[in-house]
């Protein structure tokens with residue numbers, strides 16, 4: 001099952017730069033491992049925003065929820081999930 005997500009990140013002002021850097025380092029590790037496993041099929045920065053569009057290839061809604069809620073920065077992200085179906089005009 002394919003899902004496109006939009007994740008918007010907002011850190012609360014009380015976090016120190018060191019705490020933010022630690023979240024970002026742990027996020028990079030978690031995200032890298034999901035990408036290597038193929039569960040996260042891609043991630044793109046949205047130009048000009050602290051946000052991304054990502055593509056997930058997972059077995060169920062529950063698996064996607066487990067993955068998304070496991071992101072270290074999950075408490076600071078607003079996530080919108082769009083389920084994807086095959087387009088009738090797709091040649092792939």
Ligand SMILES: O=C(O)C[C@H]1C=CC(=O)O1
Nearest residue numbers: 007009027031050051052
């Ligand atoms: O920097 C971001 O867009 C936030 C974050 C969410 C997943 C990931 O790899 O980075």
